[in-house]
Amino acid sequence: MAFTDEDGLERIFRLFPLRTGIMIPEWIVTGPKADLLGAGGLLGAGYWGRSWEWNENISWLGFN
Structure with missing residues (x-):
């Protein structure tokens, strides 16, 4: 898990x-x-592929 501040962790x-x-x-x-x-x-969510690579079919990354 990664976050940039305490507000991010709580979110x-x-x-x-x-x-x-x-x-x-x-x-x-x-x-x-x-x-x-x-x-x-x-703003985005998903799952990694079998080799921990970006998998466009099971991930979504957009901007609100």
Whole structure:
């Protein structure tokens, strides 16, 4: 997990589900809009490929 400040760390923890068995992405990019929109404020999310490479088919990276 990587973050740039305490606000970023708190923002990430609020996105984790409270129950087990719910799939979450291997990586996410979030910004200040996540404070108001939750997961709707994500800037990107996805999963790595089998060799830990960027996989366009199972990842999304955009800008709100």
